[in-house]
Structure formats: structure tokens, C-alpha cells
Amino acid sequence: MNVGIVGVSGAVGETLLALFERHEPETTRLQLFGSKRSAGRRVDYQGSGLQVQEFGVERVSDCEVLFLCVSGDFAKKYARELAKRSIVIDNSSALRYDEDVPLLVAPVNAAAYCGQRLLANANCSTAVALMALAPLEALAGIESVQLATYQAASGAGRPAMDELVEKTSGFMGYGVDDTSAHFRHNLAYNVIPQIDQFQENGYTKEEMKLVWELQKIMQRPDIKVSATCVRVPTLRSHAEAITVRLRRAVSLAEVREAWGHGLSRGPGQDAGSGGLRVVDEPGEYLYPMPLHSSGQYAVEVGRLRHNLVYGDSGLDFFVSGDQLLRGAALNAYEIYCLTQGRAFPSAV
Amino acid sequence: MNVGIVGVSGAVGETLLALFERHEPETTRLQLFGSKRSAGRRVDYQGSGLQVQEFGVERVSDCEVLFLCVSGDFAKKYARELAKRSIVIDNSSALRYDEDVPLLVAPVNAAAYCGQRLLANANCSTAVALMALAPLEALAGIESVQLATYQAASGAGRPAMDELVEKTSGFMGYGVDDTSAHFRHNLAYNVIPQIDQFQENGYTKEEMKLVWELQKIMQRPDIKVSATCVRVPTLRSHAEAITVRLRRAVSLAEVREAWGHGLSRGPGQDAGSGGLRVVDEPGEYLYPMPLHSSGQYAVEVGRLRHNLVYGDSGLDFFVSGDQLLRGAALNAYEIYCLTQGRAFPSAV
Structure with missing residues (x-):
């Protein structure tokens, strides 16, 4: 199996490489591609290293699967x-809303994959x-969803995470330093209610992505969704306060049951908790937090x-859940x- | 005028003292009271200093007004x-839900004060x-309110703020240090969805305070309120994402108008924006943030x-808005x- 990753120097590419190192059979041949600038750089992999090659359409043509960890412009x-010769998995938002492109959260809508190449x-x-x-939609049908997010710096990339740590360590008080190279404002000891650009309706694109993508993935264009997306000074887990209105009354026990059994664990596997972990013991002060979910496969x-x-x-x-x-x-x-018919690592 | 502050060593007491220093006529005689332990300590005030005296019911009896910046147990x-001899302004939650005690946010429900002493x-x-x-309730009537909060460390006091800064500066990665003397978990680069104790219905007391207090202050026990209260690693401003359902459709222009004119600026003053500032220029990347609201009288x-x-x-x-x-x-x-018939400093 030949697999290529385009754009390995970012936080997502790095994390993907670590997943390959941990879970991939040794027979897989992994190739890394990047810009002219990063070409030639060596990256640690399985004790030795891999050299980043300059991306070119012909150069990646022997890859059966290609991951694009680059910009939406590149994907467009x-x-x-690329999808004419390879299975292409794109991490940008460029193609998410195209009708012929399945938009996937593997444990949620594996069934939407039926051999497409993009x-x-x-x-x-x-x-x-x-x-x-998703398990609640299956349980009782969702009428509406309201979300307020607590999103980590990692969503803006590795340099943004580094900047947050640096500016937080050097924090001199509010108003002393309002600058940032990666956010609209200094995120140190601050929260910023803007992620991505504002749209005409007053919502940011990040907020509208939640609307569009929840509707598309749940195949429920009628579900009403409203969100406020906020950047907070955490490093790599997104937390979210979610309010759901269901089509019928449910007991909390039913919900916990649905969460335990409502997600795919991979092609050919029994359904299960598939990367969702219920952490809900208020008496023990246990609930979902970036402190615990960062670095973990499971969403809490x-x-x-x-x-x-x-x-x-x-x-x-x-x-x-860990953003990266x-x-x-x-x-x-x-x-x-999913494309290889293999179980999902998060379900192990 | 004799005024006493009981409990001046905490963050709220300190901030109150700074307000007296800035706004109070020099003729006011301010006295500070504290525990036996803090008695004798000198506190800077108007270029010289004030000595903290040990609290005693007799010792405070010449104070016409007394601020209690101490625990709910003390207030109970x-x-x-104390209210038999002095006007008592209590900052704890102990008496907030007693029917004979007005619960006040001065620019919002000044009318609820009619000479009570507690x-x-x-x-x-x-x-x-x-x-x-409050201006929206006056504009169109509120059906329901949903809130998700982004609450600062200052809500847990000055030592909690100091701990956050210390633990953030020394942060070694998630999971290395889960301890805290002031929060249920380490707040550094984390968010904690618990403030105050859990109640039987699964909500925390902080979340239920929002329910009980919004209903009491708006004199609308029928308003439905639901909240998720989350501690985030900011220092002294609480941010909140708020969803309101009104009794009728409104235009955004009507809302902005209501916010500009719907609050009290003090007894005998015209109504106005009374400490609320509309900061809503997405094109200029201006919106409410702890970065800007901290240290400011106005809620953004x-x-x-x-x-x-x-x-x-x-x-x-x-x-x-600044929590302190x-x-x-x-x-x-x-x-x-309000008790003295004077305009509110936030409205100036």
C-alpha cells in the first residue's frame, strides 16, 4: 500500500504521521510531500526518517491514498x-459542501462512504x-441544536499554540499587548468570540460550518442549528456546551445507553461507543475537560x-475532544x- | 457619613476600597473591619492608610452603611x-432569595429599593x-434564556487568580499536574464545567443561581432559564454566550436602541446606557472580550x-464584564x- 501525506509540517500533518507510526502495518509505504521550501527536510518516522518531497501531480501518482493537510485553495x-488516480482525503473546508463529496466523521456516518474517491x-x-x-438523532430525532464552543489554539495551527504559551508566560496585564500573529487579538487570559470570517447574517463562518455540516452529515437539512464559536486559551481540545431539543421526551438513562452503543467501530465491526467516552460523575468531580481529553482518541x-x-x-x-x-x-x-475496511483505532 | 467594610483583604474588598478612593466625598469616614487575624493591618487609602479593626457587632455600630465582603455563613x-442599626449591603448568596431582601443590580432594578435596610x-x-x-425584557418580554458562561478565576478570589498565573507559567503539559488549591482541577490551559456544588437536578449551584436570580430580579418567576457555567483561564472578566427567546419578533436596530436607553443611571437621573456598552463592529474585529472589559465599569x-x-x-x-x-x-x-440618592459611577 502506497500512502502519501501532502503538508506534513503543520500540527495536523504531524499528528497524522504519529497515527501512522502507531497503527499502520509496516508493509505500508508512506511518502511525504510539501512545498518547495519544505522539500528535503527529514522527518522522524519509525526510528529512522522520511524525506519530504516536493509536491507535484506526477510525483504523487503512485499513491493509492493521499491525505491533503493543506489549504482550501490547494484542495480546490x-x-x-488527484482523485482520478488516488483516493483523496481532504482536511480543508473547500469541498465539504459539494454534493458528490461525502463529508465524513468516521464513527458517525461510515455508511455515507460507498467507494467514492474524493x-x-x-x-x-x-x-x-x-x-x-449522532446517537441522539438515532434515539429520538433531533429538532434543534444550540452550541457554545470553547475552542483551543490548535485550531489555528502549531505556531498559534506556541504564541499562546509565549504570550501567556509574558503576560503583563490586560491592554498591555493586544497583538497576535495568529488570532484577531491576544488570546492570553482572554476569550475571542470570533473564529474565521464574519458572514452577512452576523454569524462567523466557523459557526455556519457547524450548521451546514451537522445538517449534511446527519442528512437532516431541516435540523435547526445555532452556534456561538469562541476561542479560549486552551491548547488542543475543543469543549462545547450543547443544548438539544429532541422530538420526544427521553430519560437520561436512555441517552447514556445510546451513547454507549450508537457509533460505528469500523467496517464489519459491531456498533459501540466508537470513540465516545461518557465521563459524568459529578460526585467525583469528573466531567469532560481539555485537561483530560487532550491527547486522547475518545471524545468525552x-x-x-x-x-x-x-x-x-x-x-x-x-x-x-482533542482538536488535532x-x-x-x-x-x-x-x-x-473506512476505505481499507479496517476497524477504527478510537474504538479499540 | 460613616461607612464600614467588613472583609477588605479579599479581591472584592480591595476593589471596593479602590472605588471609595476614586468616587467618595472626602467627608465620608471609612472604617475597615476584619477577622482577629487581619486586625491591625494597614491598608493604603487616599495617600495615607487605614487600619483594619477586628469585627464586632458593637464595634461597627456607628456605621450608617456596612458592606459585607465575607462568607455566606457570616452573613447568615x-x-x-447589623441591619437593625446600619444599612447592610451583603455580597454573599446567603440572603439573596429571602423575600424581604431586595436583590439588586443597581442599573437594572433600582426600583426594587424602597428604603429596606438589608x-x-x-x-x-x-x-x-x-x-x-433587562432592556430586552422591557422591549419585548422574555420567554426564555439559555446561557453558556466563560467565567474568570477572580470569581474564586485573589489566591485563585495568583494560582492560575503561577500554574500557567509553569505548565508542563496536560496530565502532569491536576492539582489545585482553589478549583476542582488545574485551570491552566483548561476549562472546568463546574462552578460551586452540584444540585440534585444535575445543575451546579452557580447555574441555578442564574435561574433563581434572573427570575427574582426581573420579577418574572415564569421565565425559563437554563445555563452551563464554565470556568475558563481568564483573570477577571466573565463572558457569556446568551440566547434569548422573546415574546415577539424584534429588529436588531430595536435591540441596539433598547441597550442604549434601557438602564438606570441612578436615582433622579434620566435612563440611559447605565454601564452597558455596545461593542459590535465585526468588520473592525470589535466585540466583547475579557481583554477589553477587564478593569472597565461597563459591561460590553x-x-x-x-x-x-x-x-x-x-x-x-x-x-x-469585569467580575470584580x-x-x-x-x-x-x-x-x-442608590441608598444615598447618588448617580451611579458606571453611568458617568
Whole structure:
């Protein structure tokens, strides 16, 4: 098996490489591609190293599977051409809303994959939310979803994470330093209610991605979704406070049951918790947090209770999932597992 | 005028002292009281200093107004007795739900004060939210409120703020240090979806305070309120993502108008923006943030748009307000201004 990763120097590419190192059979031949600038760089892999090659359409033509960990512009320019010869798994948002491109969160909608060669990875906050939402849709049908997110610096890349640590260590008080090379404002000891650009309706593109992608992946264009997306000074897990209105009243026990059995563990596997872990023991002060979910394959869900506005047909809960894993690289790797008929690592 | 502050060594007491230093006529005689342990300590005030005296019911008896910046247990034990001789402004939650005690956010429900001698200051996240909610209740009537909060370390006191800075500077990665003397978990680069104790219904007491206090202050026990309260690694401003369902459709222009004119600026003053500042220029990347609201009297409100679930009768917006000022000391000081028939400093 020949596999290529285009764009390995970013945080997502690095994390994807670590997943290959941990889970991939040794017979897989992995090739790394990058810009002219990064070509020639050696990257640690399985005790030795791999050299980054300059990307070119002909140069990647022997790859049976290609991961694109690069910009949406790159994907728009090359993805369809590359998909003529390779299975292409794109991490950008460029092709997510194209009708012929399945938008996948592997444990959630594996069934949407039926041999297509161009596959899109979902937005990070969408993927984390869906791990908890999809079993509820199956359980009782969702009327509406309201989300407020607590999104980590990693969503803006490795240099953004480094900047947050640096500016936090050197923090001199509010108002002393409002600059940032990676966010709209200094994120140190701050929260920023803007991720991606503003749209005409007053929502940011990140907020609208949640709307569009939840609707597409759940195949429910009628579901009403509203979100506020906020960058917070955490490093690599996105947390989300989620309110769901269901079509019928449910008990909390039913919900926990659905979360335990409502996700795919891979092609040919029994359904199971598929990368979702219920962490909900208030008495022990255990609930989802970036502190615990960072570096973990599983998305944590907890703080489950009936919503006080909607009553027994409404639920409130809190999720936290690693942005680089479920929100990006792990999801990409599991889409690849899906194309190869292999079980998902998050379900192990 | 003789004024006493009981409990001046905490972050709220310190901030209250700074407000007195800035706004109070020199003729006011300020006395500070504390525990036996802090008695004798000198505190900077107006270029010279004030000595903390040991608290005793007799010792405070010449104070016409007394601020209690101490625990709920202290308030339960002493507040009603002290109110026989002094006007008592209590910052704890102990008496907030007693029927004969007005629960006040000065610019919001000044009218609830009619000469009572025992007055309760609202919870910090309630006070910040109400500055934006009260004008909407007057505009169109509120059906329901959903809130997700981004609450700062200051809510747990000065030592908690110091711990956050220390643990963040020394952060070695997730999972290395899960300890905290002030929060349930290490808050560095983390968010914690628990503030105060869990109640039987799965909500925390902080979340239920929002329910109880919004209902009491708006005199609308029928308003449905549901909240998720989350501690985030910021220092002294609480931010909140708020969704409101109104009784009728409103335009965003109507809402901005209501925010500009819907709050009290003090007894005998015209109504105005009373400590609420609309910061809502997405094109300029301006919206409410702890970075800008910390240290400011005004609560910032922005990110206004119609909610995508509720349509034109639903609103989403984001607020950020200094927890030590509007959420505590400034509100206490303005309750005092109310008793003295003076304009509120936040409205100047």
C-alpha cells in the first residue's frame, strides 16, 4: 500500500504521521510531500526518517491514498485531479459542501462512504459535537441544536499554540499587548468570540460550518442549528456546551445507553461507543475537560441533564475532544481505515 | 457619613476600597473591619492608610452603611442583627432569595429599593447577564434564556487568580499536574464545567443561581432559564454566550436602541446606557472580550444576531464584564449610591 501525506509540517500533518507510526502495518509505504521550501527536510518516522518531497501531480501518482493537510485553495486546485488516480482525503473546508463529496466523521456516518474517491474530513468542532449528537438523532430525532464552543489554539495551527504559551508566560496585564500573529487579538487570559470570517447574517463562518455540516452529515437539512464559536486559551481540545431539543421526551438513562452503543467501530465491526467516552460523575468531580481529553482518541461527554427550558425533551451536555485527533488527524486516519475496511483505532 | 467594610483583604474588598478612593466625598469616614487575624493591618487609602479593626457587632455600630465582603455563613449569622442599626449591603448568596431582601443590580432594578435596610448584591454572572437582558425584557418580554458562561478565576478570589498565573507559567503539559488549591482541577490551559456544588437536578449551584436570580430580579418567576457555567483561564472578566427567546419578533436596530436607553443611571437621573456598552463592529474585529472589559465599569455586549433556531423572535449575543466590578464591588458600590440618592459611577 502506497500512502502519501501532502503538508506534513503543520500540527495536523504531524499528528497524522504519529497515527501512522502507531497503527499502520509496516508493509505500508508512506511518502511525504510539501512545498518547495519544505522539500528535503527529514522527518522522524519509525526510528529512522522520511524525506519530504516536493509536491507535484506526477510525483504523487503512485499513491493509492493521499491525505491533503493543506489549504482550501490547494484542495480546490488539485483535489479533483488527484482523485482520478488516488483516493483523496481532504482536511480543508473547500469541498465539504459539494454534493458528490461525502463529508465524513468516521464513527458517525461510515455508511455515507460507498467507494467514492474524493472524501472530505469534517470541521473540528462539528466532528467533536457529532460524536455525542449522532446517537441522539438515532434515539429520538433531533429538532434543534444550540452550541457554545470553547475552542483551543490548535485550531489555528502549531505556531498559534506556541504564541499562546509565549504570550501567556509574558503576560503583563490586560491592554498591555493586544497583538497576535495568529488570532484577531491576544488570546492570553482572554476569550475571542470570533473564529474565521464574519458572514452577512452576523454569524462567523466557523459557526455556519457547524450548521451546514451537522445538517449534511446527519442528512437532516431541516435540523435547526445555532452556534456561538469562541476561542479560549486552551491548547488542543475543543469543549462545547450543547443544548438539544429532541422530538420526544427521553430519560437520561436512555441517552447514556445510546451513547454507549450508537457509533460505528469500523467496517464489519459491531456498533459501540466508537470513540465516545461518557465521563459524568459529578460526585467525583469528573466531567469532560481539555485537561483530560487532550491527547486522547475518545471524545468525552458528560454534565448530562434535562434542559430547563425544554424540559424532558431537551438535553444539556458538555463535550471535550482533542482538536488535532477527533477534530482532524484521527478523523482523517479513520476515514482512511473506512476505505481499507479496517476497524477504527478510537474504538479499540 | 460613616461607612464600614467588613472583609477588605479579599479581591472584592480591595476593589471596593479602590472605588471609595476614586468616587467618595472626602467627608465620608471609612472604617475597615476584619477577622482577629487581619486586625491591625494597614491598608493604603487616599495617600495615607487605614487600619483594619477586628469585627464586632458593637464595634461597627456607628456605621450608617456596612458592606459585607465575607462568607455566606457570616452573613447568615450577623446580617439581620447589623441591619437593625446600619444599612447592610451583603455580597454573599446567603440572603439573596429571602423575600424581604431586595436583590439588586443597581442599573437594572433600582426600583426594587424602597428604603429596606438589608440589601443583597447579585451573583457575578447574573449581574453581567442582566445588564443586557433587562432592556430586552422591557422591549419585548422574555420567554426564555439559555446561557453558556466563560467565567474568570477572580470569581474564586485573589489566591485563585495568583494560582492560575503561577500554574500557567509553569505548565508542563496536560496530565502532569491536576492539582489545585482553589478549583476542582488545574485551570491552566483548561476549562472546568463546574462552578460551586452540584444540585440534585444535575445543575451546579452557580447555574441555578442564574435561574433563581434572573427570575427574582426581573420579577418574572415564569421565565425559563437554563445555563452551563464554565470556568475558563481568564483573570477577571466573565463572558457569556446568551440566547434569548422573546415574546415577539424584534429588529436588531430595536435591540441596539433598547441597550442604549434601557438602564438606570441612578436615582433622579434620566435612563440611559447605565454601564452597558455596545461593542459590535465585526468588520473592525470589535466585540466583547475579557481583554477589553477587564478593569472597565461597563459591561460590553455585542455579536448581536437573530438566533437560527428561533428566528426573528430569538437573539444571540455575547457579553463580557469585569467580575470584580459589575460582578461584585461596583455593583455593591452602586447599591450604596442608590441608598444615598447618588448617580451611579458606571453611568458617568
